[in-house]
Amino acid sequence: MNRRSFLAHSFAAAATPSFSRAAIQGGKLDIGLDHFSVRATGWKAAQFIEYAVSLKLDTMFISELHVFENFEETYLKSLKKQADRAGLKLYVGTGSVCKTSNTWKDTYGTPEEHLALTIRIAKTLGSPVARCYLGNQKDRSTDGGIQKHIEEVIKTIQACQSKAEGEGIKIAIENHAGDMQSHELKALIEAAGKGYVGANIDPGNAVWALEEPMKHLEILGPLTVCSSVRDSMLWEDEKGAAVVQWTAIGEGLVDYKAYAKRFAELAPGVPLQVETISGFARPFEYQKDEFWKIFPNHRDTPMFKAWLDMAKRGKKIDSFKAPDGPGKKDAEIAYQKGEAERSFDWLRANA
Secondary structure, three states, X not given: OOHHHHHHHHHHHHHOOOOOHHHOXXXXXXXXXXXXXXXXXXXXXXXXXXXXXXXXXXXXXXXXXXXXXXXXXXXXXXXXXXXHHOOOEEEEEEEEOOOOOOOOOOOOOOHHHHHHHHHHXXXXXXXXXXXXXXXXXXXXXXXXXHHHHHHHHHHHHXXXXXXXXXXXXXXXXXXXXXXXXXXXXXXXXXXHOOOOEEEEEOHHHHHHOOOOHHHXXXXXXXXXXXXXXXXXXXXXXXXXXXXXEEEXXXXXXXXXXXXXXXXXXXXXXXXXXXXXXXXXXXXXXXXXXXXXXXXXOOOOOHHHHHHHHHHHHOOOOOOOXXXXXXXXXXXXXXXXXXXXXXXXXXXXXXX
């Protein structure tokens, strides 16, 4: 698709009235946007809010702190007023709060200071959660494996327990970039204290952890307080590896009609927030014994067999690459908007 087609699709989608809470599950499931879906825009929080309002969504998930221009109360309250005027509920998140993870950065101080800041911002904006995560799949290969990092995250969130409970904010831990499988995140939440900690469920990241999204939902759904969702396509390549490419909802292998229904049952009141991260493929060489060092005891499980079944019934799809030249950024923005907006259109028509 050329740049003109991308832009035309984007403008057409924006002109189409998007659905709100009444369109899915008879009003039981709110729909929102994770700002990372349209990250190429380089927008700040107010612009993301404006975009979500234009799509007539229920929620806007600002999932990284750098999207805010500053953390002053006056500025944050202005964002809340902007959202409140349109009936839009805000959700707030940040990155890693695990100092042993390869993804950790001290931009906002110690892990405890970082999480405490996120809780304060969430409180000011009316977000019921402060989302954070451990790291990514590389952390599974380090000395001590993923458990070492899980224990570090538990220390961090327990240090912020009184602040979270005092502000009435749930700390939402995401299964991020293949770092934890569902049973590991469930154990983390229960060890920390599920009274103030829950899951930010991500079915796309679940696939990177060799888990089938519906089975993943059954484990984490009752603990879910926030979400970042997309679809996934899997297929086997000529070398025998399973390849994963994330897609717009309705363009992958997940039965999102069933997923949305079960999500509403397991996590009542929690919004389904679209986070499309599409256009690239990642191979998983599961047939090599060395691969399983990071996923011990998973090879013979029903969960992996369900994941492998996805790969066997999937089909190869092309990756996206914006054309070089002055229109490259516009093409990336149009592509990302198209992925997100097609997801909303599909959910409106099918879920």
